[in-house]
Structures are given as structure tokens and as C-alpha cells.
Amino acid sequence: MPDATDPAPMNARRKFRREGEGRRRQDLIEATLDSVAEHGLQGASLRTIALRAGVTAGLIRHYFPGKEELLQEAYTALVGRMTEQAKAALVMDDASPRQRLAAFVTANLNAPIIDARVFSLWATFIGRASADPALARAHREGYLGFRNEVEAVVAEVLAAEQHKPDAGALRHHAIAINAIIDGLWVEGCLAGEMFSSGELAAIGIKAVEAELGLAPLEQFQEK
Amino acid sequence: MPDATDPAPMNARRKFRREGEGRRRQDLIEATLDSVAEHGLQGASLRTIALRAGVTAGLIRHYFPGKEELLQEAYTALVGRMTEQAKAALVMDDASPRQRLAAFVTANLNAPIIDARVFSLWATFIGRASADPALARAHREGYLGFRNEVEAVVAEVLAAEQHKPDAGALRHHAIAINAIIDGLWVEGCLAGEMFSSGELAAIGIKAVEAELGLAPLEQFQEK
DNA sequence: GGCCTTGTTGTGCAAGTGTATAAATAGCCT
DNA sequence: AGGCTATTTATACACTTGCACAACAAGGCC
Numbered sequence: 001m002p003d004a005t006d007p008a009p010m011n012a013r014r015k016f017r018r019e020g021e022g023r024r025r026q027d028l029i030e031a032t033l034d035s036v037a038e039h040g041l042q043g044a045s046l047r048t049i050a051l052r053a054g055v056t057a058g059l060i061r062h063y064f065p066g067k068e069e070l071l072q073e074a075y076t077a078l079v080g081r082m083t084e085q086a087k088a089a090l091v092m093d094d095a096s097p098r099q100r101l102a103a104f105v106t107a108n109l110n111a112p113i114i115d116a117r118v119f120s121l122w123a124t125f126i127g128r129a130s131a132d133p134a135l136a137r138a139h140r141e142g143y144l145g146f147r148n149e150v151e152a153v154v155a156e157v158l159a160a161e162q163h164k165p166d167a168g169a170l171r172h173h174a175i176a177i178n179a180i181i182d183g184l185w186v187e188g189c190l191a192g193e194m195f196s197s198g199e200l201a202a203i204g205i206k207a208v209e210a211e212l213g214l215a216p217l218e219q220f221q222e223k
Numbered sequence: 224m225p226d227a228t229d230p231a232p233m234n235a236r237r238k239f240r241r242e243g244e245g246r247r248r249q250d251l252i253e254a255t256l257d258s259v260a261e262h263g264l265q266g267a268s269l270r271t272i273a274l275r276a277g278v279t280a281g282l283i284r285h286y287f288p289g290k291e292e293l294l295q296e297a298y299t300a301l302v303g304r305m306t307e308q309a310k311a312a313l314v315m316d317d318a319s320p321r322q323r324l325a326a327f328v329t330a331n332l333n334a335p336i337i338d339a340r341v342f343s344l345w346a347t348f349i350g351r352a353s354a355d356p357a358l359a360r361a362h363r364e365g366y367l368g369f370r371n372e373v374e375a376v377v378a379e380v381l382a383a384e385q386h387k388p389d390a391g392a393l394r395h396h397a398i399a400i401n402a403i404i405d406g407l408w409v410e411g412c413l414a415g416e417m418f419s420s421g422e423l424a425a426i427g428i429k430a431v432e433a434e435l436g437l438a439p440l441e442q443f444q445e446k
Numbered sequence: 447g448g449c450c451t452t453g454t455t456g457t458g459c460a461a462g463t464g465t466a467t468a469a470a471t472a473g474c475c476t
Numbered sequence: 477a478g479g480c481t482a483t484t485t486a487t488a489c490a491c492t493t494g495c496a497c498a499a500c501a502a503g504g505c506c
Binding site for chain 2: 123178206
């Protein structure tokens with residue numbers, strides 16, 4: 001038989017399902033974040049991303065103008081999720097300002113906010129901030145939003161303690177507290193196993209209270 | 224004239240100088256760091272790096288087994304320079320422990336340690352730490368070295384103040400102070416123009432002194 | 447000066463990149 | 477059921493990438 005017309009055509013096309021636009025975009029963004037977290041920006045090729053999302057590379061172009069836009073949207077989604085999680089710890093209406101502040105610190109220094117994958121993503125993207133104004137702006141907005149939340153809680157705490165700091169002192173407190181949380185967050189994400197469970201949160205709360213000049217609640221401190 | 228034998232051969236080979244091994248390696252590492260800082264890991268190709276170093280791409284293979292090793296060495300050099308600079312601020316023999324601590328904080332929160340390029344490099348590399356054990360170890364060693372320095376100064380400061388904290392409290396102080404410096408460093412590098420000159424250092428010193436329970440030296444605090 | 451080592455260049459190559467576009471088919475509408 | 481359209485696949489293309497290797501020449505050595 002000179003030319004066998006394949007009875008079982010091996011070049012069968014891939015079966016596929018049509019998903020809604022929202023779902024596909026979200027899947028692609030998630031696959032992008034996974035790829036970046038695992039292999040960095042250099043390893044996140046369109047084909048890798050598409051494979052992870054369960055589609056072929058060409059489809060990406062149907063939802064995003066190009067790779068850059070996909071990465072931008074992925075970063076925006078990441079920042080949005082991070083700040084949302086962080087602020088969520090503040091909604092405790094039936095608690096004293098001081099308890100809310102402590103809960104805020106604790107939430108930010110435990111899972112899921114202390115997380116190696118999220119940190120890897122944050123670092124990878126933020127490393128490009130100085131060269132990419134869009135990234136820099138996205139960060140700045142997230143940072144200022146976060147810091148304003150801190151400042152508001154600090155104002156409440158100090159008011160409850162009969163303190164009345166001026167705007168400058170309040171800003172400095174917020175910057176310092178923000179730095180404490182950020183610094184401990186970095187350390188926890190990078191070397192979480194160096195700290196026992198709850199240790200970072202305890203350190204953070206004590207540092208924040210010291211910054212605000214609050215006496216510890218129930219303590220035998222030092223000795 | 225059918226075939227003109229080029230009197231001025233256009234395919235003249237590039238002139239070059241032979242440099243010592245140390246110098247070439249250092250130049251290549253520097254070019255690598257520049258490329259990574261400017262375009263990220265994805266934009267740092269062997270050809271880009273070689274161009275910046277004033278050589279051709281092939282030469283890199285003569286000094287490094289592969290790209291990965293070049294990047295590793297570049298990161299090692301970066302970390303070494305950073306920790307060296309940071310610790311250099313501690314060598315002030317004729318100063319009180321407290322002054323040395325303040326000088327340490329100040330040095331770490333001003334140029335050249337507050338620097339967008341260094342931060343970009345740090346973030347880009349550290350973003351790969353969770354996936355690359357070699358990077359993770361390099362960071363951990365640098366971090367612990369830094370923290371031990373902090374812990375030593377803190378011990379001196381507290382001793383001068385007649386305090387005698389136990390090892391656990393000392394460790395916690397060092398972790399917290401480290402976080403304060405790191406957090407303010409990040410903020411300063413990412414958005415230096417949001418802070419007036421010396422402001423970060425002032426915030427840092429106050430926060431550190433609060434953490435250690437030290438009364439400010441000369442102050443009208445708050446109001 | 448002439449050679450010889452080796453630092454350096456230039457070229458080639460296979461694999462992978464982002465993008466463009468044609469072909470196919472899934473699933474809604476009537 | 478049958479057709480239409482937009483989602484999805486598949487292929488093509490020009491370009492870049494890291495690496496391998498052969499040709500070359502810079503500069504020390506005798």
C-alpha cells in the first residue's frame with residue numbers, strides 16, 4: 001500500500017471548551033502569577049503560562065494585547081489581593097482601638113500574608129519598579145493606602161490613651177509602624193522556619209506598642 | 224573592475240586588549256549587575272552584558288562556566304558589598320554604644336545604602352530565593368551576620384544603661400530593630416522623594432530607642 | 447625578532463521567544 | 477437541526493537566546 005490514508009488521524013485537533021471571558025482572563029492571570037513565582041519573569045513565557053492555564057499560547061493574544069499587558073494586569077491583581085487581605089484584619093467593630101491594632105499586626109505577620117510565594121511575586125515585580133513607572137505608581141498607591149489605614153488606627157489608639165499628637169508625629173508613627181510590619185514580613189517570608197509560631201507577631205506588637213509609648217497590657221517584661 | 228579585492232578590508236577584526244583575569248571578571252560582574260538593575264533578569268542576556276563590559280559575548284564563557292554561575296557570582300558580590308557597607312558604619316571606637324547605634328541606623332538610612340539601583344538588584348535576586356537554595360542560603364548568611372552585629376550593639380547599649388536582658392529578649396530586640404531598619408530601607412529606596420532629607424534616619428532612631436526603652440536624649444517629644 | 451600561549455573575536459546552531467494569522471470547532475440562536 | 481460567530485487551536489515567522497568552536501592576534505618569553 002503506497003500511501004495509507006490514516007484511518008485514525010493522529011493529527012487530531014485538541015478538544016477544548018469555550019469559557020466565559022471573565023473566567024479565562026482570571027485563569028490566565030493566575031497561571032501568570034504561578035509561572036512568575038516559580039520561574040521568575042524570565043521563565044514566564046507565553047507558552048509556559050498557556051500550558052499552565054490549560055490552553056495554547058495563541059489564545060493569550062485574544063484576551064491581552066501583548067505579554068506586557070498580561071503582566072501588568074497580573075501585578076495589579078496581586079497588589080489588590082494583598083492590600084485587601086491586609087486591610088481585612090481591621091474590620092473588627094466591637095473591639096478597642098488597641099485590640100484592633102494588635103489584631104492588624106498579628107494578621108499581617110501570619111499566614112496567609114506571610115507566604116513565600118507572595119513574597120517572591122512581590123520582590124520580582126517590585127524589582128522592576130524603578131525602571132517601570134507603571135509598577136512604581138501601583139506600588140506607591142498600595143503603600144500609601146496601607147499607611148493611611150495604619151495612621152487612622154494609630155490616631156484612634158492614641159486618642160483612647162488621651163494623647164493628641166500633631167500631624168507630623170502621627171505621620172512618623174505610621175511610617176515607623178509600617179516599617180516594622182514590612183520588615184518583619186520580609187524576614188518571615190524569607191526565613192519563616194527561623195521563628196516559632198506567633199513569635200513574629202509578638203515581636204511586632206511589642207515593637208509597635210513601644211513606638212507609640214504604650215505600656216504593655218499584661219507583662220513581666222525583661223525581668 | 225569585476226571583483227575589487229577590498230583595499231580597505233571592511234571585515235577587519237575588532238581590536239582588543241588583554242586584561243588580567245581579575246579585572247575582566249570584575250568588569251563582567253559589574254556589567255551583569257548593571258544589566259540586571261536596568262532590565263531585570265530577563266533583559267540581562269549574555270550579549271547585553273558583554274556589550275556593556277566592552278567585550279563580545281563569547282568571552283564570558285572563558286571566565287564563567289555558564290550564565291547561571293555568572294549571575295551567582297554577581298549576586299554574591301552584591302551581598303558582600305551591601306553587608307560590608309552596612310557594617311562599616313559601626314567602626315567608631317571613640318563613641319558611646321548609644322552613639323554608635325544611632326550612627327548605624329543613620330548610615331543605613333541614607334545614601335549610598337538607600338539606593339534605588341541596589342534595591343532593584345536586591346529585590347530581583349531575592350525574588351528567586353524561594354526557588355533557588357543557593358540564593359536563599361546567601362541571603363540567610365548575610366541576614367544573620369547583620370542581625371548579630373545589631374545584637375552586639377544592642378547588648379552594649381543596654382549594658383551601659385544598666386539593663387541585663389536575657390538572651391531571648393536580646394534576640395527579639397535585634398529582630399525588631401533589624402525589621403525597623405529593613406522596612407525603612409525599603410520605603411526609602413522605593414519612594415525616597417516622599418521623605419525629606421534625614422527624616423527616615425530620625426524616624427528610625429526614635430523607633431529603635433523606643434524599642435529599647437531608652438529615653439530620648441534631648442527632646443520635646445510630641446508636645 | 448620570532449614563537450607560543452591563551453585571551454578574545456566571530457560565526458554557527460538548535461532551542462525558545464513574542465507576535466501574526468489562517469484554519470477549525472464549540473455552543474448559542476433561531 | 478442547521479448555521480453563525482467568536483473562541484480556540486495550530487502553524488509560520490523573524491528574532492533572540494545560551495552555548496560550542498574555530499580562527500585570530502596580543503603580548504610575554506626566549
